Amino acid sequence: MNATAEALTTRRQSPLAFGDDVKRFAALTVMLAVTDFKLRFFGSALGYLWSLMRPLMLFGVLYVVFTQVIRLGEGVQYYAVYLLMSIVLFTYFSETTARGLGCLLERENLLRKMRFPRLAIPLSVSLAAMFNLCLNLVVVFAFALAAGVQPRLSWLQLPLLVLALAALGTGLAMTLSVLYVRFRDIQPIWDVLLQILFYASPILYVVGKLPDSVAREALANPLAAIMTQARHAVLDPAAPSAAEAIGAGWRLVIPLGVALLAVAFGLWLFRRETPRIAENL
Amino acid sequence: MPSAAPASAAVSIERVSKRFRMSHHQFKTIKQRALHPFAARDAEDLVALDDVSLEVARGEFVGIVGRNGSGKSTLLKCLAGIYAADGGSIRIEGRLSPFIELGVGFHQELTARDNVLINAVMLGLSRREAKRRFDEILAFAGLEEFVDMKLKNYSSGMAVRLGFAVAVQVDADVLLVDEVLAVGDASFQRKCFERFEQLKEEGRTIIFVTHDMNAVERFSDRAMLLERGRVQEIGAPDRIARRYQEINFGQLGTGVPGADVAVADCWCEDGNGQRVDELHQGRPCVACVDLDVHAPVRAPRFAIAFRNEVRHTVFVARSTTSQSQDMGSLSAGERVRVRVAFDLWLGPSVYTLSPTVLDGDEPIAVHPDAAMLSVTADRHSGGVVDLPATVEVDRL
Numbered sequence: 001m002n003a004t005a006e007a008l009t010t011r012r013q014s015p016l017a018f019g020d021d022v023k024r025f026a027a028l029t030v031m032l033a034v035t036d037f038k039l040r041f042f043g044s045a046l047g048y049l050w051s052l053m054r055p056l057m058l059f060g061v062l063y064v065v066f067t068q069v070i071r072l073g074e075g076v077q078y079y080a081v082y083l084l085m086s087i088v089l090f091t092y093f094s095e096t097t098a099r100g101l102g103c104l105l106e107r108e109n110l111l112r113k114m115r116f117p118r119l120a121i122p123l124s125v126s127l128a129a130m131f132n133l134c135l136n137l138v139v140v141f142a143f144a145l146a147a148g149v150q151p152r153l154s155w156l157q158l159p160l161l162v163l164a165l166a167a168l169g170t171g172l173a174m175t176l177s178v179l180y181v182r183f184r185d186i187q188p189i190w191d192v193l194l195q196i197l198f199y200a201s202p203i204l205y206v207v208g209k210l211p212d213s214v215a216r217e218a219l220a221n222p223l224a225a226i227m228t229q230a231r232h233a234v235l236d237p238a239a240p241s242a243a244e245a246i247g248a249g250w251r252l253v254i255p256l257g258v259a260l261l262a263v264a265f266g267l268w269l270f271r272r273e274t275p276r277i278a279e280n281l
Numbered sequence: 282m283p284s285a286a287p288a289s290a291a292v293s294i295e296r297v298s299k300r301f302r303m304s305h306h307q308f309k310t311i312k313q314r315a316l317h318p319f320a321a322r323d324a325e326d327l328v329a330l331d332d333v334s335l336e337v338a339r340g341e342f343v344g345i346v347g348r349n350g351s352g353k354s355t356l357l358k359c360l361a362g363i364y365a366a367d368g369g370s371i372r373i374e375g376r377l378s379p380f381i382e383l384g385v386g387f388h389q390e391l392t393a394r395d396n397v398l399i400n401a402v403m404l405g406l407s408r409r410e411a412k413r414r415f416d417e418i419l420a421f422a423g424l425e426e427f428v429d430m431k432l433k434n435y436s437s438g439m440a441v442r443l444g445f446a447v448a449v450q451v452d453a454d455v456l457l458v459d460e461v462l463a464v465g466d467a468s469f470q471r472k473c474f475e476r477f478e479q480l481k482e483e484g485r486t487i488i489f490v491t492h493d494m495n496a497v498e499r500f501s502d503r504a505m506l507l508e509r510g511r512v513q514e515i516g517a518p519d520r521i522a523r524r525y526q527e528i529n530f531g532q533l534g535t536g537v538p539g540a541d542v543a544v545a546d547c548w549c550e551d552g553n554g555q556r557v558d559e560l561h562q563g564r565p566c567v568a569c570v571d572l573d574v575h576a577p578v579r580a581p582r583f584a585i586a587f588r589n590e591v592r593h594t595v596f597v598a599r600s601t602t603s604q605s606q607d608m609g610s611l612s613a614g615e616r617v618r619v620r621v622a623f624d625l626w627l628g629p630s631v632y633t634l635s636p637t638v639l640d641g642d643e644p645i646a647v648h649p650d651a652a653m654l655s656v657t658a659d660r661h662s663g664g665v666v667d668l669p670a671t672v673e674v675d676r677l
Contacts, residue, residue: 031403035391109385116405276365
């Protein structure tokens with residue numbers, strides 16, 4: 001046995017991020033997500049309705065404030081539906097990242113005692129939030145139809161936009177989850193950043209309300225680009241698309257790049273930290 | 282995956298080491314880190330495993346024993362892929378099923394049915410396989426009637442049975458078992474061991490960590506003794522069990538320094554005056570203590586306490602009883618030998634001898650666990666002592 005052959009066949013039995021079996025990884029992620037979803041609505045009579053209640057209440061309050069008091073929505077077609085849709089999208093983002101942040105600590109028991117691909121945990125959190133988003137989007141569409149929005153082929157863009165959102169959210173969830181294992185004050189920091197992002201993203205307002213130069217910079221934020229494009233594709237074709245709002249099509253590389261970078265960095269960091277997660281918890 | 286080890290090796294551990302970084306200050310926040318930029322130098326490495334090597338053949342049943350903190354659970358977690366080893370390599374051929382703790386990830390709010398399926402997938406079965414084996418799992422646990430009961434209504438024993446039943450259903454080639462058999466009632470424990478025997482006959486490899494020397498001697502083909510992260514010995518189970526008892530009970534022969542009287546040596550002899558550390562029940566036995574006297578003792582008295590494996594004092598031989606002679610006082614510089622002769626009617630167990638020297642009624646030297654004696658017997662009566670007795674039955 002020569003040295004090279006030895007090195008090739010020697011496998012150190014380390015914890016893995018993905019595992020060596022894709023099917024198992026997928027089955028595990030889905031199962032964790034379904035269980036999570038089930039458990040969350042267990043025991044309350046109205047179950048899912050409660051999870052819908054939060055975005056709806058927020059929507060109700062904001063709607064009253066920004067149409068009756070501050071009139072931010074004036075001149076925006078389907079402002080109410082836009083407000084609801086962007087709140088629902090942001091809810092997914094904040095749920096994925098905030099719950100993703102604490103997910104490894106929450107599952108400490110599993111991580112310290114069982115062998116399974118570690119990445120399944122943050123992914124399952126993101127997936128459970130995705131179930132929620134899909135149900136919430138049904139409500140959004142019901143609202144939209146009731147408000148008189150016409151169904152259009154461009155609605156099919158929405159899954160792609162949701163995918164981009166999921167990439168951003170999941171990438172951040174992976175990053176935050178391993179950082180939180182090392183530094184506990186990531187949590188308050190992220191809470192504050194989420195608040196800032198809520199106001200920095202066009203949720204209460206539309207991008208068109210911003211001066212052009214500011215709008216261009218605002219759209220570097222993938223959330224802004226996604227919400228703006230969703231408005232154009234789903235609610236009002238007359239509203240500027242993300243490409244128009246940012247000034248030129250090629251500039252969309254920036255928000256897209258940010259989302260992809262989030263995924264790439266999240267994956268890289270998570271894989272790097274995987275072997276030590278169990279002992280650092 | 283091609284194997285570099287001989288085809289028969291199911292698990293090969295080569296020079297594995299594992300350190301845990303124990304920092305004196307735990308930096309859990311960025312502020313603390315910023316305030317103490319150089320404090321990382323305070324960190325100290327705790328060596329949990331140091332150069333551990335072991336080759337386990339396919340179908341072998343290997344016990345790993347050691348005291349608390351000796352590194353055996355860390356080794357198991359490295360094998361299981363929960364911790365990453367710092368150095369060396371671990372190679373495992375085939376599917377692995379760790380029994381680090383049973384029923385990890387059970388949700389109290391879900392039914393047994395849901396929990397079994399979830400647990401089986403966590404352990405590596407596909408959903409379809411899990412469903413197919415569902416009935417078998419429930420039957421093994423003996424919990425068919427409680428399938429749709431929420432786990433929070435289960436007793437802890439039932440939950441453990443369920444966990445075990447799922448874990449053995451995973452078609453693993455290598456099983457890693459960590460002390461899980463310490464739970465559950467006696468009949469379930471027997472069932473577990475029967476199952477392990479059966480798995481072993483099927484050619485599965487089992488590595489188990491335990492404190493139970495009876496289990497080691499009964500079930501394992503080989504055993505490994507770990508102490509402070511290092512391999513002390515790998516060998517036949519009965520031999521390793523004895524070594525373990527020695528390490529566990531005796532810092533044999535370490536005296537109490539500075540005392541007026543120090544225990545220089547302590548041992549047991551058989552009827553022929555031979556030093557022994559194992560003796561059969563019923564034989565004559567002499568417990569001996571050599572004492573160095575450093576300061577005068579006015580009214581010396583001696584006692585030797587025998588404690589069994591579960592640390593119960595079973596028998597105390599005292600020099601103050603009527604049979605012992607009065608020996609006056611002791612002067613400095615003297616060496617004394619105390620001999621206690623008796624017939625060995627103690628129950629089979631491993632005993633430690635703890636000599637005590639008193640001046641009047643005041644203890645002046647106590648030496649816990651100075652020596653060890655293991656008592657063997659043909660059968661285990663269940664009593665702590667087996668006094669010679671005659672039983673008569675009269676028909677009235």
